[in-house]
Amino acid sequence: MPKTILEVTDLKKHFKHRKGLFSSFSEQERTIPAVDGVSFYLKENETVGLVGESGCGKTTIGRTILRLENPTSGRILFDGNDITAMPADQLRPLRGQMQMIFQDLDAALNPKMRIRDILKEAITVHHQASDEEVDRRIVELLEQVNLKKSKLSNFPHELSGGEKRRVGVARVLSVGARFIVADEPTSALDVSIQAQVVNLLRDLQQRLGLSYLFISHDLRVVELISHKVAVMYLGKIVEMGLSERIAHAPRHPYTHILWSSLVEKQSKEASRCTTRPHSGVWGVFDFERPQGGCRFAPRCPVYESKGKPVVCVDSASEPRLRDIGNGHQVACHFPL
Amino acid sequence: MKNAPLLKIEDLRTYFYSKSKQAFIRSVDGVSLEIARGETLGVVGESGSGKSITALSVMGLVGGGPGVISGKIGFKTEKTRKNLLQDLDDHVKLAWDNGKIMGVDKDVVGWEKNAGRVMSGVRGKEIAMIFQNPKASLNPFTTVGSQITEAIQLHTDIKDPLQARERAIHWLSRVKIDTPRLRIDNYPYGLSGGMCQRAMIAMALACEPSLLIADEPTTGLDATIQSKITDLLAELKSELGVTTMLISHDISVISRLSDSVAVMYGGTVVEYGPARDILASTLESKHPYTSALLESIPTERHIKAKEHLRAIEGDVLDTVNIPAGCRFYARCNRVTDTIREKCERHEPDLREISPGHRARCWLYFD
Ligand SMILES: Nc1ncnc2c1ncn2[C@@H]1O[C@H](COP(=O)(O)OP(=O)(O)OP(=O)(O)O)[C@@H](O)[C@H]1O
Ligand SMILES: Nc1ncnc2c1ncn2[C@@H]1O[C@H](COP(=O)(O)OP(=O)(O)OP(=O)(O)O)[C@@H](O)[C@H]1O
Ligand code: SF4
Ligand code: SF4
Ligand SMILES: [Mg+2]
Ligand SMILES: [Mg+2]
Numbered sequence: 001m002p003k004t005i006l007e008v009t010d011l012k013k014h015f016k017h018r019k020g021l022f023s024s025f026s027e028q029e030r031t032i033p034a035v036d037g038v039s040f041y042l043k044e045n046e047t048v049g050l051v052g053e054s055g056c057g058k059t060t061i062g063r064t065i066l067r068l069e070n071p072t073s074g075r076i077l078f079d080g081n082d083i084t085a086m087p088a089d090q091l092r093p094l095r096g097q098m099q100m101i102f103q104d105l106d107a108a109l110n111p112k113m114r115i116r117d118i119l120k121e122a123i124t125v126h127h128q129a130s131d132e133e134v135d136r137r138i139v140e141l142l143e144q145v146n147l148k149k150s151k152l153s154n155f156p157h158e159l160s161g162g163e164k165r166r167v168g169v170a171r172v173l174s175v176g177a178r179f180i181v182a183d184e185p186t187s188a189l190d191v192s193i194q195a196q197v198v199n200l201l202r203d204l205q206q207r208l209g210l211s212y213l214f215i216s217h218d219l220r221v222v223e224l225i226s227h228k229v230a231v232m233y234l235g236k237i238v239e240m241g242l243s244e245r246i247a248h249a250p251r252h253p254y255t256h257i258l259w260s261s262l263v264e265k266q267s268k269e270a271s272r273c274t275t276r277p278h279s280g281v282w283g284v285f286d287f288e289r290p291q292g293g294c295r296f297a298p299r300c301p302v303y304e305s306k307g308k309p310v311v312c313v314d315s316a317s318e319p320r321l322r323d324i325g326n327g328h329q330v331a332c333h334f335p336l
Numbered sequence: 337m338k339n340a341p342l343l344k345i346e347d348l349r350t351y352f353y354s355k356s357k358q359a360f361i362r363s364v365d366g367v368s369l370e371i372a373r374g375e376t377l378g379v380v381g382e383s384g385s386g387k388s389i390t391a392l393s394v395m396g397l398v399g400g401g402p403g404v405i406s407g408k409i410g411f412k413t414e415k416t417r418k419n420l421l422q423d424l425d426d427h428v429k430l431a432w433d434n435g436k437i438m439g440v441d442k443d444v445v446g447w448e449k450n451a452g453r454v455m456s457g458v459r460g461k462e463i464a465m466i467f468q469n470p471k472a473s474l475n476p477f478t479t480v481g482s483q484i485t486e487a488i489q490l491h492t493d494i495k496d497p498l499q500a501r502e503r504a505i506h507w508l509s510r511v512k513i514d515t516p517r518l519r520i521d522n523y524p525y526g527l528s529g530g531m532c533q534r535a536m537i538a539m540a541l542a543c544e545p546s547l548l549i550a551d552e553p554t555t556g557l558d559a560t561i562q563s564k565i566t567d568l569l570a571e572l573k574s575e576l577g578v579t580t581m582l583i584s585h586d587i588s589v590i591s592r593l594s595d596s597v598a599v600m601y602g603g604t605v606v607e608y609g610p611a612r613d614i615l616a617s618t619l620e621s622k623h624p625y626t627s628a629l630l631e632s633i634p635t636e637r638h639i640k641a642k643e644h645l646r647a648i649e650g651d652v653l654d655t656v657n658i659p660a661g662c663r664f665y666a667r668c669n670r671v672t673d674t675i676r677e678k679c680e681r682h683e684p685d686l687r688e689i690s691p692g693h694r695a696r697c698w699l700y701f702d
Contacts, residue, residue, distance in 0.1 A: 015526065030518070053558050054530025055514065103529045103556065104471045150656045153356040161468045161552065162383025162585075184529070187555040188468065190383045190585045192632040193652070195645030202644075217530075217558045224639045261559040 005179055005211050006042040006065065011035055011074035013057075013064045034060040036235035037074075039321075042179070045205060047212040049226030049243060051219065051258065056232045058215045059103055062181035065213070066098055067091060078179070096126030099177035103184040103215070105164040108171060109156040115167055116152040122174045141170040144200050146193060161188040169197060173204065183215045194218075198225055219262045223247045228327075231255045234295045237321060241328035251324065251335040253302045294319050294332070302334050309333070339372040340412065342579045343394070343547055348407035350386075350393045351440065352400065354656060360402075360437070361655050363389045365603035367407075368686075371547070376573060376580040378590035378611060380629070381600030384652060387583045388468055390600075391549045394581075395465050396420065396455040402440045403447075405430065413546045416462060423450050461491040464545035468552045468583075470532040474524040480535040481520030484508070484542055491543040507538035512564050530556045537565065541572065548572075551583045562589070569593055587633060591615045599626045602653035602663040605686060609693035623695045624670040662698070670699060 292315025431439035508516035650667035
């Protein structure tokens with residue numbers, strides 16, 4: 001039985017919305033519930049895919065789990081240790097075991113350092129290594145991510161988007177972590193290099209038993225690489241289960257819409273249609289006037305077709321994740 | 337009849353210099369492209385092949401030396417008509433040897449001053465760009481709202497601050513940012529990756545440019561918002577006739593929006609023509625790099641079977657040590673015995689292989 005490496009229980013991270021100096025907006029401060037009660041676990045050798053709309057809280061989950069942000073509430077167990085409120089000095093030895101490939105291309109690349117030094121620092125920060133060993137490791141990493149050696153003397157701003165992305169991936173791999181939050185690791189790459197990175201992550205997983213929280217907007221890659229997939233909507237997980245089931249037999253209306261937009265996109269590609277696609281229901285959750293109940297209701301076709309049942313918008317009956325068998329969980333009063 | 341080109345890039349070269357290698361990095365090495373008014377040119381190609389640098393050269397935003405060293409960039413609207421690289425020759429002397437540039441003597445300061453003059457009134461107003469790295473291209477110390485509002489006041493007829501702010505809110509909602517009235521007062525760090533990206537898009541579009549350069553406009557966005565943004569670009573094209581240069585790794589976005597497509601490899605255009613010819617999965621006559629790229633797109637079967645994905649064999653091209661022959665030779669799987677020698681020794685030029693369709697490959701001509 002593989003060991004559980006990460007367990008997250010009822011995690012919340014709320015941000016205060018700070019206004020610009022000259023905002024004409026009313027004085028009152030608002031909170032943005034970026035992550036609002038999320039629970040899941042991750043085993044060794046396992047990949048959990050995390051998908052959902054832009055701004056739904058995926059990056060925030062990743063950052064909070066790695067304690068790059070302090071959680072508002074909830075509990076995070078890493079390898080049996082409660083790290084929710086662990087002080088920095090105790091956390092340090094664990095840092096080498098959990099790493100993040102940042103979505104922001106420049107986030108982990110010190111602009112004043114050459115690529116060689118960035119990689120060298122990553123290799124040696126948690127482990128001792130001789131100079132030859134470091135050089136050998138760097139060459140190996142470059143090969144793995146298909147980056148030219150001539151780029152080692154470049155500064156980050158002298159790299160293309162995809163080259164930065166590959167340095168970011170190499171940097172994280174060089175630390176030797178056991179658990180990696182990969183936040184959009186294939187964005188900015190052409191399909192061929194994307195394929196190499198995906199293959200590399202899977203090979204390393206098989207060889208070293210790594211665990212990934214794999215955040216991506218590329219649903220095809222998510223389905224391919226993940227064992228389980230969690231679908232988020234505005235700070236909450238609305239559906240979670242085996243990746244095949246999420247992709248091909250989704251039960252939550254949002255998951256269904258998400259995956260069908262992929263199919264639609266592919267078919268449009270085939271027909272080269274330039275007309276407008278179905279406009280569908282398109283409302284957004286309004287943080288100014290958060291309605292009670294299910295957060296997806298303003299956009300939900302089921303809610304619409306069922307004649308706007310009260311249970312969906314009643315704040316006393318917000319749908320909770322519940323098991324529907326086969327390890328599949330869904331948070332909806334009227335699952336598909 | 338094709339519309340007259342709005343943008344016409346001729347033989348653009350943008351180089352950098354590597355001190356440690358004592359050699360040029362030939363990021364853009366003789367690129368010629370044109371975009372007809374109202375049309376969309378899709379640009380695809382390997383990571384590092386020079387797509388962004390081509391775009392930044394058009395914007396006059398390549399910093400450092402030597403940077404742009406030769407070429408012409410014609411830009412023609414009803415109001416303006418100029419060569420954006422006007423007087424470049426006065427500031428650059430090239431030393432040629434055997435058809436190769438061996439040395440560059442450029443008066444960088446003088447050129448930058450000149451370029452600043454040429455680009456003023458064009459950059460941001462006539463030509464707007466959506467940058468590949470949105471977080472880095474927004475100012476972290478001002479709210480997104482004031483950045484967009486300022487751009488609107490600077491580049492459009494709307495000068496009144498309140499009106500400009502309303503306009504900014506309008507564009508934020510068009511790019512599907514939730515609660516735009518609240519978000520407009522966010523600093524970039526308070527926005528998710530995809531929100532920053534959309535804020536950038538809003539800023540570029542709000543200035544109502546005649547030419548939009550969009551560098552990876554949809555990468556950080558989920559499938560539903562991606563399709564909304566693609567729709568928005570399609571709408572702008574059909575309603576306002578915005579001309580677009582669209583750089584993307586997402587072939588489906590490219591194929592949906594583009595009229596013509598250019599495929600780049602190692603600083604050059606290797607194939608160029610009508611979108612349907614270049615992206616069709618069946619057409620025989622295609623550049624071998626293009627075919628290999630299209631074959632790397634994961635298929636339904638790969639995903640279901642959780643197979644290894646297909647990648648193009650071999651290493652990416654090193655733009656420092658460019659080989660003598662075809663730049664794709666080391667990785668090409670279509671070299672035949674009859675052309676092998678040419679492939680290895682002589683670089684093919686970009687030639688028409690069927691009406692409007694050009695390729696840079698010895699398979700199609702002698
Ligand atoms: N430092 C911060 N201060 C205030 N609000 C923040 C901060 N970081 C994130 N947020 C807010 O939290 C929400 C979730 O952001 P997050 O970056 O986690 O989204 P995401 O799911 O990763 O989106 P994307 O796919 O666009 O990257 C957003 O509404 C964002 O505006
Ligand atoms: N300032 C610089 N100094 C040295 N080399 C540079 C500099 N800027 C870019 N390059 C190099 O020029 C080449 C082309 O870069 P460019 O950003 O145009 O690639 P791209 O086609 O946009 O790739 P991607 O799809 O990865 O964004 C890259 O190999 C890059 O390393
Ligand atoms: S609970 Fe109601 S509104 Fe929410 S997703 Fe289910 S059907 Fe739609
Ligand atoms: S010229 Fe030769 S090496 Fe180059 S792409 Fe064509 S067949 Fe391949
Ligand atoms: Mg994110
Ligand atoms: Mg680029």
